[in-house]
Amino acid sequence: MRRMSPLFWPAAVSVSVVLAALVFRHALFVGFRRWTGHTEDNSLFLQAVRVPSILWCVVFGLFAMLEMTEVPPRLALQVQRVLVAAVIMSVTITVAGALSSLVAAASERHAIGVGVTGLARTSVRMTVMIVGTLVMLSSLGIAITPLLTALGIGGLAVALALQDTLSNLFAGMHLLADRPIRVGDYVRLSLEHVEGYVVDVGWRSTRIRMLQNNVVIVPNSKVAQSLITNYDLGETRVALSIGVGVSYEADPDHVERVLVDEATRAVGHIEGLLGDPPATARLIPGFGAYSLDFTLACWIARFTDQFAVQHELRKRVLKRLRAEGVEIPFPTAVHLARDC
Numbered sequence: 001m002r003r004m005s006p007l008f009w010p011a012a013v014s015v016s017v018v019l020a021a022l023v024f025r026h027a028l029f030v031g032f033r034r035w036t037g038h039t040e041d042n043s044l045f046l047q048a049v050r051v052p053s054i055l056w057c058v059v060f061g062l063f064a065m066l067e068m069t070e071v072p073p074r075l076a077l078q079v080q081r082v083l084v085a086a087v088i089m090s091v092t093i094t095v096a097g098a099l100s101s102l103v104a105a106a107s108e109r110h111a112i113g114v115g116v117t118g119l120a121r122t123s124v125r126m127t128v129m130i131v132g133t134l135v136m137l138s139s140l141g142i143a144i145t146p147l148l149t150a151l152g153i154g155g156l157a158v159a160l161a162l163q164d165t166l167s168n169l170f171a172g173m174h175l176l177a178d179r180p181i182r183v184g185d186y187v188r189l190s191l192e193h194v195e196g197y198v199v200d201v202g203w204r205s206t207r208i209r210m211l212q213n214n215v216v217i218v219p220n221s222k223v224a225q226s227l228i229t230n231y232d233l234g235e236t237r238v239a240l241s242i243g244v245g246v247s248y249e250a251d252p253d254h255v256e257r258v259l260v261d262e263a264t265r266a267v268g269h270i271e272g273l274l275g276d277p278p279a280t281a282r283l284i285p286g287f288g289a290y291s292l293d294f295t296l297a298c299w300i301a302r303f304t305d306q307f308a309v310q311h312e313l314r315k316r317v318l319k320r321l322r323a324e325g326v327e328i329p330f331p332t333a334v335h336l337a338r339d340c
Contacts (some may be wrong), residue, residue: 021057049098052090059083059308085136092132096125122203123173139331164221168204173203180228186303190227194218211304231303237274242310244281244317247290247327252292255326256281259296262320265311270312272305273298276299291329 028052064085100121134144181187181198187208188195196210206223208216231238246255263279279298286293296317300309321328 010065012067014061014069016061017064018057018061021060022054025053025057049094050316052094055090056087059087076177079139084139086131088136088139092129092136093148095132096128099128100125115246126194157214165204168220171224172201172203172206175206175220175226179208180233181223181230182232185230185232187231188229189218189223191218191222237299240298240306240309241315242296242298242313242323244294244296245288246321246330247329248292250274250292250326254324255292255294255321256283258326259294259317259319261297263296266313266316272301273309273313277281284312290331 064081119158137144151237170216175181181201183198183200184257185198186196189208191249194208194210194216196216198213199209201220205217205219207220211218244255244259257283260279263281264275267273267275277299279296282297282298283292296313298309298313299308318328
């Protein structure tokens with residue numbers, strides 16, 4: 001009989017270990033699903049570890065093969081270091097991706113003030129990657145202290161060359177820490193014609209979707225320096241004022257009652273119009289050039305509801321004033337003909 005190869009039994013043991021590890025991996029996945037249930041967070045976690053866990057099973061098999069194979073100690077040590085480094089790097093990538101996805105899911109579910117931003121997810125991912133890389137280099141026997149010193153000196157040179165980029169980066173961190181804006185908020189900046197919903201706060205810029213459905217990309221440093229009006233920070237209700245001018249012949253008390261009554265009746269019929277606090281009507285600004293000027297004040301649920309509410313409420317007020325016989329004056333011009 002031919003002599004069996006010296007690698008046969010180590011290879012057989014390696015394959016057996018890999019198969020056993022895969023079976024154990026499958027059992028762990030099934031048990032984890034049954035124990036925790038089918039939730040979004042669990043699905044994200046299992047999706048993140050599905051592929052790397054196969055690599056870990058293969059590494060276990062290679063470790064078993066290495067233990068049964070007669071190789072020089074120095075070579076065996078180097079191979080072990082490479083395998084450990086591979087496991088550390090795969091774990092790092094897995095943890096970085098899983099934490100990034102979990103942070104996004106948790107912030108969406110619990111409405112965390114930071115919001116789901118590209119900068120927040122990138123910061124989590126980069127922090128885990130940096131720590132994992134340093135641990136991997138240390139496992140390979142590479143001294144990381146001189147490397148950190150070199151990176152510090154090089155980082156100073158890079159910082160001088162990338163002042164604008166770093167300014168936007170730190171401005172983005174300031175926006176995340178101070179939380180003047182969040183993803184989904186409707187904001188208005190002191191910059192010219194910049195108003196809309198915050199789509200994302202990235203590491204360099206903030207994206208704002210305007211009502212025209214255009215996306216405006218503003219550098220973070222500009223956002224941090226501008227005056228920000230956030231209509232969704234704190235209470236989202238907004239007071240809405242509608243001007244109404246009537247004839248000087250109208251009874252002010254009657255006009256006030258009509259305006260308040262019509263705004264009260266419109267609650268529930270006009271989307272976004274609130275009944276609490278109740279609507280009010282005041283003779284303000286007062287005596288106009290050709291009309292008594294009233295201001296009808298009511299409350300709406302969100303800032304962007306003002307357009308539809310004004311449209312519908314003005315139509316209802318106009319019909320009601322006509323039905324009540326209240327005249328709405330308009331300016332007239334009188335042309336005097338002179339004799340030639």
